[in-house]
Amino acid sequence: MHSFTDLVPAFEERFTASLPFSQFPATLYEPCRYFLQLGGKRIRPVMCLMANELFTDIGEDAWHGAFGIELFHNFTLIHDDIMDKAPLRRGKPTLHTKYDMTAGILCGDVMSIYAYDEIAKIKTALPLVLRAFNKTAIEVCEGQQLDMDFEQRNDVHIGEYLHMISLKTSVLLACSLKIGALVSGAMGDNANKLYSFGANLGVAFQLQDDFLDAFGKTELLGKQNGGDIIANKKTFLHLKAMELANAAQRKEIEELLKYDGADKVPAMLALFTATGADAHCREAVANYSQLAYSCLEDVAIQSKRKEPLMELADYLLLRDR
Amino acid sequence: MHSFTDLVPAFEERFTASLPFSQFPATLYEPCRYFLQLGGKRIRPVMCLMANELFTDIGEDAWHGAFGIELFHNFTLIHDDIMDKAPLRRGKPTLHTKYDMTAGILCGDVMSIYAYDEIAKIKTALPLVLRAFNKTAIEVCEGQQLDMDFEQRNDVHIGEYLHMISLKTSVLLACSLKIGALVSGAMGDNANKLYSFGANLGVAFQLQDDFLDAFGKTELLGKQNGGDIIANKKTFLHLKAMELANAAQRKEIEELLKYDGADKVPAMLALFTATGADAHCREAVANYSQLAYSCLEDVAIQSKRKEPLMELADYLLLRDR
Numbered sequence: 001m002h003s004f005t006d007l008v009p010a011f012e013e014r015f016t017a018s019l020p021f022s023q024f025p026a027t028l029y030e031p032c033r034y035f036l037q038l039g040g041k042r043i044r045p046v047m048c049l050m051a052n053e054l055f056t057d058i059g060e061d062a063w064h065g066a067f068g069i070e071l072f073h074n075f076t077l078i079h080d081d082i083m084d085k086a087p088l089r090r091g092k093p094t095l096h097t098k099y100d101m102t103a104g105i106l107c108g109d110v111m112s113i114y115a116y117d118e119i120a121k122i123k124t125a126l127p128l129v130l131r132a133f134n135k136t137a138i139e140v141c142e143g144q145q146l147d148m149d150f151e152q153r154n155d156v157h158i159g160e161y162l163h164m165i166s167l168k169t170s171v172l173l174a175c176s177l178k179i180g181a182l183v184s185g186a187m188g189d190n191a192n193k194l195y196s197f198g199a200n201l202g203v204a205f206q207l208q209d210d211f212l213d214a215f216g217k218t219e220l221l222g223k224q225n226g227g228d229i230i231a232n233k234k235t236f237l238h239l240k241a242m243e244l245a246n247a248a249q250r251k252e253i254e255e256l257l258k259y260d261g262a263d264k265v266p267a268m269l270a271l272f273t274a275t276g277a278d279a280h281c282r283e284a285v286a287n288y289s290q291l292a293y294s295c296l297e298d299v300a301i302q303s304k305r306k307e308p309l310m311e312l313a314d315y316l317l318l319r320d321r
Numbered sequence: 322m323h324s325f326t327d328l329v330p331a332f333e334e335r336f337t338a339s340l341p342f343s344q345f346p347a348t349l350y351e352p353c354r355y356f357l358q359l360g361g362k363r364i365r366p367v368m369c370l371m372a373n374e375l376f377t378d379i380g381e382d383a384w385h386g387a388f389g390i391e392l393f394h395n396f397t398l399i400h401d402d403i404m405d406k407a408p409l410r411r412g413k414p415t416l417h418t419k420y421d422m423t424a425g426i427l428c429g430d431v432m433s434i435y436a437y438d439e440i441a442k443i444k445t446a447l448p449l450v451l452r453a454f455n456k457t458a459i460e461v462c463e464g465q466q467l468d469m470d471f472e473q474r475n476d477v478h479i480g481e482y483l484h485m486i487s488l489k490t491s492v493l494l495a496c497s498l499k500i501g502a503l504v505s506g507a508m509g510d511n512a513n514k515l516y517s518f519g520a521n522l523g524v525a526f527q528l529q530d531d532f533l534d535a536f537g538k539t540e541l542l543g544k545q546n547g548g549d550i551i552a553n554k555k556t557f558l559h560l561k562a563m564e565l566a567n568a569a570q571r572k573e574i575e576e577l578l579k580y581d582g583a584d585k586v587p588a589m590l591a592l593f594t595a596t597g598a599d600a601h602c603r604e605a606v607a608n609y610s611q612l613a614y615s616c617l618e619d620v621a622i623q624s625k626r627k628e629p630l631m632e633l634a635d636y637l638l639l640r641d642r
Contacts (some may be wrong), residue, residue: 028466079430083423100405102469105426109400110462112430113455116437120451130441134434141431145349148423 004312007046010079013288020114022036030112031103035095036074044072044176051180053193054305061122062181068118069176071111080110106122136175143167150234158239170202190299197295205316210235211281214269226265232257241277249275325633328367341435352420352428357395359411365497366391372501372515375626382443382504389439390497392432397461398427444501457496464488471555479560491523508628511620518616525609526637531556533601548585553578562598570596
């Protein structure tokens with residue numbers, strides 16, 4: 001059995017060595033290589049490998065699944081960066097900034113096809129894998145569309161927000177685990193429980209991210225906190241505060257939205273606390289985490305084999321056990 | 322056996338009735354439906370059905386192939402329209418013009434996934450179909466990238482141009498035929514000959530299109546001729562004229578490129594004729610057509626069954642037999 005930290009460098013090495021892009025046209029494939037070498041935590045593909053190793057030695061099919069998932073994830077990042085007009089990713093210029101819009105669109109397109117090309121190499125349970133992958137891929141697009149829509153709306157409910165982050169963030173984590181299980185030949189029931197583990201873990205992780213962006217210690221995050229507040233992002237904290245606020249508090253929040261800059265962060269944090277939004281957010285993180293752990297417990301395999309996935313969940317949710 | 326003109330309305334009806342898009346999010350799927358109802362000649366999907374009927378009654382797998390190919394083709398059109406900054410398609414606003422850039426990118430993305438979802442429903446020879454489809458999908462992206470690159474270059478050779486139009490136009494026609502054959506259980510050899518038929522037919526058709534845009538009769542085209550000349554497009558005629566021109570003629574062509582507007586069309590046509598580029602273009606159309614017909618002849622099935630595909634080729638190449 002391998003831990004997450006064992007598998008990340010193993011994935012990195014094999015992924016880099018087997019990138020499918022040819023040399024020509026360089027205008028298409030050079031930007032693809034640029035973007036992929038920006039790195040990333042590689043959580044999704046490594047989860048696919050870990051789910052596979054729950055049931056068997058990590059096999060070729062799991063590697064194809066992991067490569068396909070990582071290529072697909074990067075395709076969505078490239079296109080999201082265009083839609084979000086983001087200049088930087090991981091401290092480096094985004095693809096469409098370094099090259100141009102055409103490259104941004106087309107490199108994303110071709111990367112998504114290469115993702116399918118990796119998935120298509122899978123031999124075990126290919127129709128099931130394709131069905132899971134397609135469903136997820138469609139949901140990720142829907143999640144991004146909802147995220148864009150919400151920027152234009154002032155009446156987003158918490159339920160809609162949870163649905164959006166589930167589509168945009170969780171389903172691909174969940175699908176990675178499911179594919180790792182399916183290609184091991186694991187029963188559908190185990191694969192579905194791993195899917196639910198990933199789906200709940202993803203929401204817990206995203207809500208924790210919302211919380212830490214506001215209340216986290218700067219040294220822990222490696223970035224200034226309050227970024228979401230400065231950007232007027234409609235996070236769980238913001239939406240919950242609006243929901244719980246009395247008339248005076250709501251007016252205060254609406255006033256703060258009109259101001260730009262970091263000055264407003266302390267006032268908004270005070271409102272998150274005064275309305276009780278912070279406590280609700282902590283509670284939601286705890287609930288989704290609990291659900292995630294119990295789904296993992298339900299997977300019908302010896303507990304010892306689940307240790308690496310448990311540790312990864314602990315790490316993502318910043319838990320000491 | 323059905324003719325092309327029989328199958329177009331049959332495809333149209335079944336495709337419209339089985340569009341996979343749900344109602345929600347409407348911001349994502351309403352634009353998808355808008356774009357697909359703009360219509361089109363449906364040549365590619367119907368070719369898939371016709372290739373299938375060469376060998377067997379048209380089956381479910383062929384319909385899935387046809388739907389997948391048409392969805393994929395429309396995905397490429399949506400993204401190409403963004404890259405080409407095209408305001409209109411088939412006389413109606415392009416998707417990103419009617420909605421916005423985000424919708425353009427994301428509707429294209431989700432349509433490509435639905436294309437894969439249709440392909441994934443195929444039961445016969447799925448791994449072979451996926452391999453053919455992926456190879457083609459990658460080539461179509463490469464073709465679009467080369468087309469974009471050529472706009473910035475003044476040293477494009479005829480060989481490069483032929484390669485580009487082959488990737489951008491022909492391979493998807495060819496792949497449609499191949500998939501129709503593969504899902505009938507036809508031997509790989511027949512499927513590959515149909516692929517070559519489509520690949521050559523596609524190039525012949527595109528070169529004929531270049532020729533007609535310059536020399537075609539306006540009433541035949543339904544549009545003013547000389548559009549490519551006015552847009553300074555590097556077509557076969559343009560590239561060949563530059564290649565064959567003497568110093569004086571080359572200077573004349575370069576001068577004409579500096580002027581905008583329809584006035585320059587007669588002068589450029591005269592140069593296409595004087596350099597012999599027009600005759601070379603006709604010859605190239607004839608050669609690729611001949612190659613296409615001989616590939617179709619080589620398919621090992623009774624000639625009578627090939628009649629509908631022969632008629633379609635005649636129709637596309639404006640031939641009377």
